[in-house]
Amino acid sequence: MLEAGHPLCDAEAVTDTQTALSAEIAARHAEYEAAVAGGAPRATGPLLDFAPYRSSILRHPTKNPKLVDPETIELVSPAFGQRDVGELEADLTIQHSGEPLGQRIVVSGRVLDDLGHPVRGQLVEIWQANAGGRYIHQRDQHPAPLDPNFTGAGRCLTDDDGAYRFTTIKPGAYPWRNHANAWRPAHIHFSLFGNAFTQRIVTQMYFPGDPLFALDPIYQSIPEQSARDRLVSSYDHELTSPEWALGYRWDIILTGPQATWFEPEGGEA
Amino acid sequence: MSARLAPTPGQTVGPFFGYGMPYPGGPELVTPHSPGAIALFGRVLDGDGAPVPDAQLEIWQTDPRGSAPRATGSLRRDGLHFTGFGRAATDAEGAYRFWTLTPGARPGAAPFIAAIVFARGLQDKLHTRIYLPDDTTALVADPLLSSLAPTERATLVAERTAEGWLRHDIRLQGEGETVFLAYR
Ligand SMILES: [Fe+2]
Numbered sequence: 001m002l003e004a005g006h007p008l009c010d011a012e013a014v015t016d017t018q019t020a021l022s023a024e025i026a027a028r029h030a031e032y033e034a035a036v037a038g039g040a041p042r043a044t045g046p047l048l049d050f051a052p053y054r055s056s057i058l059r060h061p062t063k064n065p066k067l068v069d070p071e072t073i074e075l076v077s078p079a080f081g082q083r084d085v086g087e088l089e090a091d092l093t094i095q096h097s098g099e100p101l102g103q104r105i106v107v108s109g110r111v112l113d114d115l116g117h118p119v120r121g122q123l124v125e126i127w128q129a130n131a132g133g134r135y136i137h138q139r140d141q142h143p144a145p146l147d148p149n150f151t152g153a154g155r156c157l158t159d160d161d162g163a164y165r166f167t168t169i170k171p172g173a174y175p176w177r178n179h180a181n182a183w184r185p186a187h188i189h190f191s192l193f194g195n196a197f198t199q200r201i202v203t204q205m206y207f208p209g210d211p212l213f214a215l216d217p218i219y220q221s222i223p224e225q226s227a228r229d230r231l232v233s234s235y236d237h238e239l240t241s242p243e244w245a246l247g248y249r250w251d252i253i254l255t256g257p258q259a260t261w262f263e264p265e266g267g268e269a
Numbered sequence: 270m271s272a273r274l275a276p277t278p279g280q281t282v283g284p285f286f287g288y289g290m291p292y293p294g295g296p297e298l299v300t301p302h303s304p305g306a307i308a309l310f311g312r313v314l315d316g317d318g319a320p321v322p323d324a325q326l327e328i329w330q331t332d333p334r335g336s337a338p339r340a341t342g343s344l345r346r347d348g349l350h351f352t353g354f355g356r357a358a359t360d361a362e363g364a365y366r367f368w369t370l371t372p373g374a375r376p377g378a379a380p381f382i383a384a385i386v387f388a389r390g391l392q393d394k395l396h397t398r399i400y401l402p403d404d405t406t407a408l409v410a411d412p413l414l415s416s417l418a419p420t421e422r423a424t425l426v427a428e429r430t431a432e433g434w435l436r437h438d439i440r441l442q443g444e445g446e447t448v449f450l451a452y453r
Contacts (some may be wrong), residue, residue, distance in 0.1 A: 046392035047277035053281075055390030058316035059441050065396070065451040073331050073372075074383050074396075074452065080356035081341030082333045114274045123344075127289025140406040155290045155344075189282065189289060197383055198452045199331050200394060218281060221392050227278045234347040254275035257452050 006074040014054075017177040020216055024052045025220045039230025043223055046157040052217035054178050063093075075196045075259040080123040080157060090156035092126075100150035102169035107188065107205070107233065110162045113195055114255045118162025125191040126166060127153045133172030133186075144173050159242040167245060173212060185212035185219060196258035205250050206232045280391035283348055284323055286387070287358060291325070294346045296357035298328075298369040305333070308314075308434040309427070310366035313359050316442030320363020325389035326439070328355045328367060328399070331380070334402065335373030337395075340352070364451065379407035379414065396450040399437050400426045411448075421448050 009071040009119045028050060036042055048060040084219050091099055107126075111119040129135050129152060132144035136151055150169065173186050194200060206219065213219055213228070230253070239247025272383035282290070299306045313324040330353050332338050346352070358366040374380035381400040400408060406415055414422050424447045427437040439447045 007388075044276050046280065050392060053390070053392070056281075057390075058319075059321065059388055059390035060392070061395065061446055061449055062316075063446060063448075065453060066413065066417070066452055068450050070452045071381075071383075073329065073353075075335050076328055076337045079339050080343065080350060081343045083342050084344035085346070093376055108358050111276065114276060115272070115273060125289060127286065129285075135285040135288075137288050139284055139287070153287070162295045189280075189286065191290060193275045197385075198396070200327070200385055201277065201279050201283050202387055202394060203277060204283075218283075218392075221280075222278050226275070230275065230277050231280065235412055253274045253371075255273075 014177050014179050018179060020181040021052055021182075022215060023219065025217060028052060029220075029223050044227055046221040047099060047223055050217065050221040052253035053221055054058050060262070065264065070198055074198050075257060077122065077193050077195060077197055077199070080121070080193070082157075083159055084154045086124065089154055090166050092150065092152060092154045093167065095151050096149040098149040100130065100169050101145050102147075102150075102172075104167070105170050106165065106167050106241060106246070106247045107167040107243045107250065108163065108239055108240055109233075109250040109252060111158050111192060111194075111252045111254065112162055113258065114253055117195070117209075118160070119192075119194050119254060120160055120162060120194045121160055122158050122195075123191075124158060124164045125153075125155045126168070126188050128171040128188040129174050130166065131169050131172050133174035135174075140174075144172070144174070161172055170207070170246075174211075178217060183212050183215070184261065185210040185216050187212075190252070192252060192254065192255065194254035194258065196256060199254035199258060201252070201254060203252075204231060206222070207233055207248065208234055281323065281389060281392050282387045284389045286325060289321075291356065291358045291373070292344055296355055296365070296367045297346070298351065298353070298355045298367065300331040300348065301368045302425045304398050305370055307371055308366060308368055308432075309437065310364065310434065311437040311439065313365065313388065314363060314438060318440075318443070320359070320426075321388055321441065322359055322361050322363055324359045324361050324363070324386060324391075326359070326365050327385045327387075328369065328382050329353055329384075330369065330382040331374065333370050333373045335375055335397040337381075348409065362422050377407060377410065379404060379411040386441070388441070391441065394442075396452070397439065397447055398425055398450065399435070401435070402426050402429050417448060419446070
């Protein structure tokens with residue numbers, strides 16, 4: 001048990017058990033399935049109205065979004081280039097004088113639109129906890145150690161194949177106060193720009209086989225298993241670099257209208 | 270419409286985006302108080318009308334002549350080129366502020382700034398628009414605004430302050446809920 005005054009035991013301390021929370025998740029999924037049976041479309045992403053994730057209760061819109069024809073500005077994306085991102089920013093293990101603790105990993109994949117076209121030269125940003133499950137952010141009061149050699153934020157631009165690649169360390173799972181004994185599965189936050197502003201996405205990448213998936217109201221806010229699976233990277237031995245780092249592959253598909261896509265000629269982007 | 274790949278779902282930015290996403294100069298597309306610069310500011314509010322101190326807004330807009338900026342350098346601004354993109358986290362009072370230029374539009378169209386909201390507790394991005402209040406004829410003719418009830422329309426049009434700045438609040442839920450967008 002935590003002592004009173006412990007940072008994880010404050011006024012907003014939570015009393016719902018995981019069992020009660022898991023029952024709420026199951027009930028919300030059943031409600032979704034009933035709506036689908038009644039003719040509602042299947043979701044490709046998370047339900048915004050998902051009370052098991054407590055912080056969402058007062059922060060989700062109650063009305064359906066208005067369907068609108070995009071204007072020109074919404075059909076293109078901001079342009080990012082070499083001046084925006086330093087070459088070393090894709091390696092989160094070399095930002096300090098020493099090596100960070102934990103399992104060194106390479107995370108790589110391709111960013112594509114929903115027709116399979118590569119998203120070229122666009123910005124990918126990540127942030128994550130350290131190997132002990134602690135963020136450097138001052139709001140993180142999880143009493144796991146900070147790592148003086150790990151900040152946990154990185155950036156890169158996709159190449160001509162839409163590929164990105166980061167070197168980092170495997171983040172730890174971490175506790176939070178959504179309910180009693182709540183733990184987030186290990187994840188890396190990803191922010192991506194597409195070929196159009198309509199395709200902008202911020203999401204989280206997970207690691208295969210995490211025992212916390214079933215218990216997590218953020219991961220489970222996506223009601224379709226097939227969609228949840230699309231957030232889970234796969235171990236890729238081809239990406240593993242000998243005597244150095246384990247490899248995880250994760251491709252990202254962006255959807256939404258964009259200006260007409262032009263196949264580049266002669267290899268020129 | 271065959272062979273569409275299934276999209277990657279969004280997820281919340283969570284509570285710790287503060288060292289991953291904001292960057293120096295993010296909210297200042299132009300130097301504050303420089304010629305032509307306008308402030309765009311407001312608050313993000315939740316379903317109780319309480320400020321949301323852990324939200325982030327991104328804006329993307331045309332230049333004053335109505336063109337989509339193609340200049341790079343939104344993350345490391347060179348002070349010369351207008352990139353059209355900015356990012357601002359809300360402060361402890363739920364407030365955000367940008368310094369930018371007045372967006373242009375094609376003749377007769379209502380100029381607006383495209384915006385995306387992210388927040389802890391918000392499972393996915395929300396798209397919206399911030400229209401300029403000045404050209405009332407164009408606002409009346411706008412295809413989106415003209416399809417909305419007056420109370421909804423009001424949530425998409427900024428207010429011009431006495432200083433000439435733009436004030437615009439975003440309400441995630443409830444009374445005066447901002448109109449959010451999905452694209453055809
Ligand atoms: Fe996180």
